[in-house]
Amino acid sequence: MEGATIDREGEGVAEPTARMVLAALALATVGMVATRVPVWRPSAFDFDEVGYLETIAAYRFPMHHTLFLAAARAVGEWVGNSYRGFLILDMAVSALALVGVWWWLRALVRPATAAAATLVLGSAPVFWSYGAMAGNYTAIPLVGSILLGLAVRGARAPRRWHPFAAAAVLAIGTGYRQDIGTFWMPVFLVVLWQHRWLRSAWAGVLFGALNLAWALPMLRDVGGWDAYRAASREFAYNAGYLNSVWNLGVIDAPVRYAVKGGMALAWTLGPGLLLVPFGLVRLARRPRGVSLGALLALSMLPALASHLLIHFGVAGYAFHYVPALLALAALGAGHGAAAPRRLAALAALLAAVFLLYPTDYDHPGVRGNFDLAFARHTRVALRTRPPLRDPSSWRTVNSQELPGGGRRASARRTSLSEILAR
Numbered sequence: 001m002e003g004a005t006i007d008r009e010g011e012g013v014a015e016p017t018a019r020m021v022l023a024a025l026a027l028a029t030v031g032m033v034a035t036r037v038p039v040w041r042p043s044a045f046d047f048d049e050v051g052y053l054e055t056i057a058a059y060r061f062p063m064h065h066t067l068f069l070a071a072a073r074a075v076g077e078w079v080g081n082s083y084r085g086f087l088i089l090d091m092a093v094s095a096l097a098l099v100g101v102w103w104w105l106r107a108l109v110r111p112a113t114a115a116a117a118t119l120v121l122g123s124a125p126v127f128w129s130y131g132a133m134a135g136n137y138t139a140i141p142l143v144g145s146i147l148l149g150l151a152v153r154g155a156r157a158p159r160r161w162h163p164f165a166a167a168a169v170l171a172i173g174t175g176y177r178q179d180i181g182t183f184w185m186p187v188f189l190v191v192l193w194q195h196r197w198l199r200s201a202w203a204g205v206l207f208g209a210l211n212l213a214w215a216l217p218m219l220r221d222v223g224g225w226d227a228y229r230a231a232s233r234e235f236a237y238n239a240g241y242l243n244s245v246w247n248l249g250v251i252d253a254p255v256r257y258a259v260k261g262g263m264a265l266a267w268t269l270g271p272g273l274l275l276v277p278f279g280l281v282r283l284a285r286r287p288r289g290v291s292l293g294a295l296l297a298l299s300m301l302p303a304l305a306s307h308l309l310i311h312f313g314v315a316g317y318a319f320h321y322v323p324a325l326l327a328l329a330a331l332g333a334g335h336g337a338a339a340p341r342r343l344a345a346l347a348a349l350l351a352a353v354f355l356l357y358p359t360d361y362d363h364p365g366v367r368g369n370f371d372l373a374f375a376r377h378t379r380v381a382l383r384t385r386p387p388l389r390d391p392s393s394w395r396t397v398n399s400q401e402l403p404g405g406g407r408r409a410s411a412r413r414t415s416l417s418e419i420l421a422r
Contacts, residue, residue: 015153016106024102028095031122032131036094040087040132045385048314049134053082061218063231067175068136070214086134094131097142098122104145104323107152109330109339116343117330121322123351126268126315129377136177137316143173143180144299144323147187151295154194155288163203166191171210181211183302183320190295243311257312260373264318265325267374270350272329272343279328282335296324315374355379 016024044050055062056073068089076085098118105114121127121141130137146169150162170188174181188207192200222228245253265273283289303320333339359371359381375381 014106014111016103016111021099021103025095025099028098028102028122029092031098032091032095035122035128036087036091036132039128039379039382041083041134041383044083044086044134046133049083049086052086052134056082059221061214061221063218063222063228064235065136065177066214066218067172068139068177072134083134087132090133090135090138091131093136093142094127094138097127097138097145100142100145100149101323101326104149104152105327105330107149108327110335112337112340113330113333113343116340116347117326117333119347120269120272120329120343120350121326123347123354124268124270125350125354125357125377126264126318126374128351128354129382130316132382135316137314137319139173139176140180140316140319141322143169143176144184144187144320147184147191148295148299148323148327151187151190151194152292154191155291158194160195160199163192163195163200164206167203167207168210171207174211175214179303179306179320183306184299186298186302187295190298239313240310245309254308257308260312261307261318263370263374264312264315265321267315267377268318268322269325269329270346270353272346273325275329275332275342276325277332278334279330279332282331283328296327299324315377353378357381359384 041049044053052069052072056069056076060070060073062069072086072089073082074085075089076082079085079088098121101121102114102118105117108114109117127138129135147166150166153159154162166188170181170184173184192203195203219225219228222231241247243253247253248256280293283293286292300321303317307317307320330339330343333342354377357375357378357380359375359378371381376384
């Protein structure tokens with residue numbers, strides 16, 4: 001096999017061709033349409049969704065999630081329905097994310113195992129729902145998987161186009177969601193480090209130019225640098241400081257966010273998380289396994305530090321860990337024909353959870369809070385209007401009393417249009 005590597009268990013890892021990538025994209029697109037359209041929402045009712053619609057009505061290049069909102073507005077104008085524009089965009093990005101994950105896994109495991117592990121992500125309740133609602137989180141595994149795939153392939157056989165591809169992907173991802181540019185910058189720097197300094201410097205120039213291409217129209221649209229700084233300060237205070245360890249405490253905030261992050265990962269990979277330790281053991285047996293493990297850790301640590309110390313919001317934040325954890329789960333599933341069978345069974349289980357989970361928002365007690373938090377990423381709850389979320393769901397034993405009868409002052413986010421209108 002040309003361009004293949006062999007691990008210690010004797011498995012060949014072959015590089016997919018361009019035709020294979022296009023075929024994978026076609027399959028992913030058909031799969032997204034077939035599975036997401038039947039459960040997508042007829043109208044917006046989540047707070048973020050309503051805020052997105054208000055924002056694109058006022059701005060073409062909004063301050064936050066600039067390229068996501070600009071692209072959704074363009075698609076909405078094309079199809080004649082603003083909310084449906086978000087849904088179509090989310091399905092398209094989700095399909096690309098599945099292809100990116102598959103391409104990344106092809107650098108590590110056999111083709112059948114990579115395909116089955118990709119099916120696990122496509123069947124995950126959280127990933128499923130974000131392809132059927134106005135969510136911009138599936139871009140995270142798309143960008144992260146491509147960067148990890150370039151870093152691993154660059155360590156084996158660097159190609160001239162690798163740093164430029166990494167620069168373009170990360171710049172577009174940064175415009176789509178700014179946290180992508182922050183958390184995945186270390187992996188991008190690894191890709192640059194693998195190449196000659198002049199080529200890497202030009203890739204850095206490309207990264208800066210592409211960021212300016214969306215940042216300058218955004219600054220003009222939101223009213224200039226002063227308006228941007230004012231809105232950023234207020235957003236950082238409301239969404240950052242009030243939710244961070246500096247306000248909630250060095251015990252309460254990390255405990256709360258660790259619980260939320262663990263629940264989000266459980267609703268994403270489910271029992272597949274049990275395969276991760278086995279994947280670490282198998283990784284240690286592979287050539288250059290330590291360096292690959294360090295790369296996987298590097299891909300997760302920036303997000304982990306931010307999520308434990310500053311804020312872990314909704315379940316989609318966990319997608320920053322999916323490229324690394326899914327790769328370890330694929331390795332931990334074993335080798336030979338058993339691995340894809342185990343992963344396919346896991347995908348079937350996750351799909352059953354999404355399709356059959358009996359969500360009941362009126363049920364009291366622990367299950368009621370659990371449903372309120374994450375079971376809304378299921379078939380029934382995806383189209384059910386939830387009641388107002390009670391922040392007491394996330395109170396721990398050392399939590400401070402919440403002002404205003406149980407609602408924290410920071411619970412309500414201020415939309416960009418409201419900030420700039422003041």
